[in-house]
Amino acid sequence: xxxxxxxxxxxxxxxxxxxxxxxxxxxxxxxxxxxxxxxxxxxxxxxxxxxxxxxxxxxxxxxxxxxxxxxxxxxxxxxxxxxxxxxxxxxxxxxxxxxxxxxxxxxxxxxxxxxxxxx
Amino acid sequence: xxxxxxxxxxxxxxxxxxxxxxxxxxxxxxxxxxxxxxxxxxxxxxxxxxxxxxxxxxxxxxxxxxxxxxxxxxxxxxxxxxxxxxxxxxxxxxxxxxxxxxxxxxxxxxxxxxxxxxxxxxxxxxxxxxxxxxxxxxxxxxxxxxxxxxx
Amino acid sequence: xxxxxxxxxxxxxxxxxxxxxxxxxxxxxxxxxxxxxxxxxxxxxxxxxxxxxxxxxxxxxxxxxxxxxxxxxxxxxxxxxxxxxxxxxxxxxxxxxxxxxxxxxxxxxxxxxxxxxxxxxxxxxxxxxxxxxxxxxxxxxxxxxxxxxxxxxxxxxxxxxxxxxxxxxxxxxxxxxxxxxxxxxxxxxxxxxxxxxxxxxxxxxxxxxxxxxxxxxxxxxxxxxxxxxxxxxxxxxxxxxxxxxxxxxxxxxxxxxxxxxxxxxxxxxxxxxxxxxxxxxxxxxxxxxxxxxxxxxxxxxxxxxxxxxxxxxxxxxxxxxxxxxxxxxxxxxxxxxxxxxxxxxxxxxxxxxxxxxxxxxxxxxxxxxxxxxxxxxxxxxxxxxxxxxxxxxxxxxxxxxxxxxx
Numbered sequence: 001x002x003x004x005x006x007x008x009x010x011x012x013x014x015x016x017x018x019x020x021x022x023x024x025x026x027x028x029x030x031x032x033x034x035x036x037x038x039x040x041x042x043x044x045x046x047x048x049x050x051x052x053x054x055x056x057x058x059x060x061x062x063x064x065x066x067x068x069x070x071x072x073x074x075x076x077x078x079x080x081x082x083x084x085x086x087x088x089x090x091x092x093x094x095x096x097x098x099x100x101x102x103x104x105x106x107x108x109x110x111x112x113x114x115x116x117x118x119x
Numbered sequence: 120x121x122x123x124x125x126x127x128x129x130x131x132x133x134x135x136x137x138x139x140x141x142x143x144x145x146x147x148x149x150x151x152x153x154x155x156x157x158x159x160x161x162x163x164x165x166x167x168x169x170x171x172x173x174x175x176x177x178x179x180x181x182x183x184x185x186x187x188x189x190x191x192x193x194x195x196x197x198x199x200x201x202x203x204x205x206x207x208x209x210x211x212x213x214x215x216x217x218x219x220x221x222x223x224x225x226x227x228x229x230x231x232x233x234x235x236x237x238x239x240x241x242x243x244x245x246x247x248x249x250x251x252x253x254x255x256x257x258x259x260x261x262x263x264x265x266x267x268x269x270x
Numbered sequence: 271x272x273x274x275x276x277x278x279x280x281x282x283x284x285x286x287x288x289x290x291x292x293x294x295x296x297x298x299x300x301x302x303x304x305x306x307x308x309x310x311x312x313x314x315x316x317x318x319x320x321x322x323x324x325x326x327x328x329x330x331x332x333x334x335x336x337x338x339x340x341x342x343x344x345x346x347x348x349x350x351x352x353x354x355x356x357x358x359x360x361x362x363x364x365x366x367x368x369x370x371x372x373x374x375x376x377x378x379x380x381x382x383x384x385x386x387x388x389x390x391x392x393x394x395x396x397x398x399x400x401x402x403x404x405x406x407x408x409x410x411x412x413x414x415x416x417x418x419x420x421x422x423x424x425x426x427x428x429x430x431x432x433x434x435x436x437x438x439x440x441x442x443x444x445x446x447x448x449x450x451x452x453x454x455x456x457x458x459x460x461x462x463x464x465x466x467x468x469x470x471x472x473x474x475x476x477x478x479x480x481x482x483x484x485x486x487x488x489x490x491x492x493x494x495x496x497x498x499x500x501x502x503x504x505x506x507x508x509x510x511x512x513x514x515x516x517x518x519x520x521x522x523x524x525x526x527x528x529x530x531x532x533x534x535x536x537x538x539x540x541x542x543x544x545x546x547x548x549x550x551x552x553x554x555x556x557x558x559x560x561x562x563x564x565x566x567x568x569x570x571x572x573x574x575x576x577x578x579x580x581x582x583x584x585x586x587x588x589x590x591x592x593x594x595x596x597x598x599x600x601x602x603x604x605x606x607x608x609x610x611x612x613x614x615x616x617x618x619x620x621x622x623x624x625x626x627x628x629x630x631x632x633x634x635x636x637x638x639x640x641x642x643x644x645x646x647x648x649x650x651x652x653x654x655x656x657x658x659x660x661x662x663x664x665x666x667x668x669x670x671x672x673x674x675x676x
Contacts, residue, residue: 007340008346009343009346009347009350010343011339011343011572012572015605018574019572019573019574019575020572021571021572021573022343022571022572024347043572043623051346051347051348052347052348052351062534064432072534088333088334088335104567104586105573105585105586107562108585108586108589109582109585112585113581113582113585113588114585115581116400118400118401118581119400119580119581119582119588
């Protein structure tokens with residue numbers, strides 16, 4: 001399997017088929033004499049910014065930490081062993097509500113969108 | 120004058136586009152006479168717009184609010200055209216002044232129509248339209264003079 | 271029978287999507303200044319958009335990916351970010367122009383200046399996106415959009431010289447105002463080949479859960495729908511040529527001139543029909559462009575998306591269209607001339623085409639996405655042609671913007 005081609009930038013869904021993001025980055029373990037092994041995927045703005053360059057990556061991490069607290073200063077990771085299915089989307093055996101991936105969406109819902117009538 | 124389009128033309132562009140660029144380059148030498156030509160045409164087109172909207176208003180096809188808005192907007196266009204013609208570098212000052220005066224005449228006629236419209240005075244609007252027609256004619260004459268081959 | 275209903279509905283929808291302030295304004299300008307001579311640009315633009323829309327629909331039906339998902343997945347984020355930014359920015363300008371179009375229609379109808387209408391129009395559009403469903407918006411827009419057929423009726427009633435019309439469908443060099451001629455050709459192409467149109471179409475195919483059984487319907491909808499849309503644009507051009515140009519109005523640079531097109535044909539009803547056409551076409555387009563902004567961002571970053579969900583379940587998605595609509599209303603509120611904005615954004619759209627169209631060449635030939643439904647020679651030739659056209663337009667547009675567009 002060609003990792004970059006077949007995994008990177010694919011849609012990620014949780015076990016309830018909720019779209020939680022794209023595979024923004026891959027975390028691999030380098031092993032002597034053997035091909036590298038994926039241990040996790042990364043999602044979120046910090047990973048995306050790092051792909052654009054070191055400077056945007058550092059800036060985005062600072063920004064995320066300032067806005068969301070220390071907890072958000074690092075990219076979100078999902079362990080590779082949680083993967084359930086690779087098709088059009090990649091399904092992970094996680095529940096997005098138990099992660100902090102959607103923290104900003106929740107904030108948006110509670111503070112802004114949810115307060116507008118008819119939401 | 121170096122035209123920006125020409126710097127790209129060394130690439131694999133198709134022939135007709137190259138032609139277009141050359142034409143562009145030619146027209147980029149935007150002389151004052153070209154600006155005068157452009158503005159005169161704008162003024163003539165604007166005058167026809169007024170005449171058409173007044174006809175529509177008279178036959179009840181265009182509401183007063185829209186008609187007034189159009190007159191106001193065209194009035195601005197005409198004032199702008201006049202200013203541009205006056206400020207263009209003069210190669211033939213007499214003809215240029217005649218053009219500017221003709222455009223001024225259009226502006227005056229449009230202002231008269233606007234006043235007549237505001238007062239709901241149909242005869243006044245009709246008279247203004249007459250003025251407009253005369254001013255258009257003098258614009259056409261002045262335009263022909265300006266672009267007539269000089270001895 | 272069910273398929274037939276579906277196809278006709280799809281055709282009507284694409285007509286609604288095709289005709290908006292850009293195609294109306296550029297066709298009116300071209301007709302007034304150059305008579306039938308620029309009909310070829312409408313025809314060429316229509317043929318190009320037929321190909322792109324068909325491909326976008328086929329890609330969605332077979333791969334279950336929208337075009338946007340496809341670009342991100344196939345090329346990676348670092349490439350995707352460019353078409354994303356370009357499309358977001360341009361669509362914002364187009365959205366402004368559409369809001370401006372509705373605002374102008376309301377100014378004509380009420381006499382109250384267009385700037386005052388920008389915010390109410392944005393709020394109404396937002397409300398429909400907030401409360402409405404995809405089907406409701408799609409069908410509502412398209413059925414009301416049929417009012418624009420009045421331009422075709424008017425064109426026929428004016429009894430044009432059809433051989434001259436046909437001659438206009440063949441490209442020719444201008445006799446005067448070359449810079450202006452090419453600038454108008456570029457704007458017409460930009461108005462016809464709008465990225466939001468095919469991106470929205472592919473999102474719609476996913477929202478309507480298309481699969482391979484829709485491939486035939488897709489072809490029919492793309493072909494017929496865009497042809498109808500193009501026909502209406504040609505109608506506008508013919509009416510402008512026969513009504514405005516013959517009256518000596520050969521420069522449409524003021525939006526006040528536009529309602530005059532239909533008055534000699536239909537009298538007062540012409541005025542009403544023009545307002546209705548402008549308002550409906552632009553409002554429909556504003557809804558679609560606003561929604562497409564949200565689709566684009568949500569699909570690009572992998573959030574939940576879909577117009578049928580409640581805003582509360584989809585906060586990111588609803589925030590994008592909300593912000594877009596209100597941002598787009600600002601320039602109009604500040605009094606920016608909607609007609610100028612329209613022409614300007616259409617030309618820029620044409621210049622941005624390579625960014626969004628190049629990916630088609632890869633996506634529609636990639637077995638992993640479209641399997642046996644890959645592009646044939648004809649479709650690939652069309653894509654390559656559009657890319658080449660886009661590059662030329664990109665090079666030509668910027669100087670023309672300075673020369674002809676002022």
